[in-house]
Amino acid sequence: MVPVTHPPERPAPTSPRAPSEGARPAPRLIATDLDGTLLRNDKTVSDRTVAALAAAESAGIEVFFVTGRPARWMGVVSDHVHGHGLAICANGAAVVDLHAGRRVVRVRELTRTDAVAVVEALRTVTPGLSFAVERTRGIHYEPHYPHFPGDPGASYAPVEELLTDSDEGHFAEPVVKLLAHHPTMDPDEFLALGSKAAGAHAEFTRSSPSALLEISGHGVSKASTLALACQERGISPEQVVAFGDMPNDLAMLSWAGTSYAMANAHPDVLMCTTHTTSSNEDDGVAKVIEDLL
Template identity: 45%
Template sequence: MKLVATDLDGTLVRNDRTVSPRTIAVFRRLHDSDVVIVLVTGRPIRWIFPVYSQLGIPALAICANGAATYDPGTDTIVHSAPLEADILAEVCTRLRAEVPGVVFAVERDGGRQMRHEPDFPVGPWEADHESVGPAPLEEILTRPAAKLLVRAGVQSPDEFTARVGACLTGLAEATNSSSSGMVEVSAAGVTKASALALVARTHAVDAAEVIAFGDMPNDLPMLTWAGRGVAMANGHPAVRAAASDVTKHSNEDDGVAEYLERVFGF
């Protein structure tokens, strides 16, 4: 395998948001062996710096489910595929007509900035973040967005994602990556797989030479595209069923590190 791609939350990162010493050691060995490493996450750019500080390697990061590819060495977005403003407006119009009580937020500039409707619930860790703030929907719709975040009270994540996806068929992609009932909407054709395929081509790596790890529905396109798509032992049932392999251990117990040690003979 020439390229290792990994999701972060529920996969590489433990539930306390740390990366284990064993995992750090494995990824530094891969980096020193010239294996291409790509972090592939639903996280916005502003959420990935703690992972970089722990790993200590300048891996590319595909953020916002494929909408932005970030190079930490130059602090630049090297590829972007946002929801354009007109499409964003149509998505919100459809959903507001279809889903009672729906509220929206957008990740902009790859997730360097977030704007949300006043009633959209924001995590306590971001309530006072300088790049996060409330705005009326009219202002939210004025610019392209890396992704749209959709909530409507308490919802079953899979059922709500299916409902949103059906409403947006042909217009945008809908997925989820948590148990909170929030749906993440990207531009049509934009997934973790589409962005990872572009990175792989840049490095002259075929899909067959890629091993990818993930745990949630937003990882499914990447895991089915990669030559070896590996689901986490703690992964969503649909992800475990679709993957070509499953780790022996969860993200809490170095599942990715243990698997890579076996594959690369560390």
């Protein structure tokens, strides 16, 4: 694992910010979420968006895919990378080289101690939970967790066993996310409850329309890992244009100098961003890139 520091994230504004067009520096990096943002609802990338991404990199603007997806689910965009080919996955817990077979080049793990503490705290405040453990090379489920299709090699056991630390098999891989699912709760209420109950041990967010919490190590978010990548490249937040649609994008959108919510975004995302663009079905990201160029 590559040791990292955690630069401070900007607090999210409570109301939309007015753009200062005259003072804004030229963009050097575009950071875009995938599901509900760059991808259409059928999980494809439109020809217009492919052309816009290529044009941005031809103009010297780096493009980072910044997603909650694990590395193994990045096939949806692997054919559309240019230049550097890096993606920030698992809500900031992994940086992946898409040009090298989706090789994980940086990990910011959730420790077993914190993960177990989160499980115990959540079970105390709400019954009916089930958990899954996302490691760098695969996901593992409790028996009653609604598992994702197309994930071969998963194992099934109580979460305490799934969080075992060992030098053998998948137990030797770092944990990048803990997932908690509730069958009936309101998703936003579940997020607030989880954050209050166990926020001292981890970062909580959500990107699913169901009551599914995505839980990462302390200080790990799309924003903090993007900040590290930008720091290494000498890129300031004011030179970053970011796109997103769900609560797991909030920190990144608040950190970036210019942010765009998709027209289909969660209300909290619409509140915090500098601008709004068209929906993911209407090539909203491509439209903004075309205007930037």
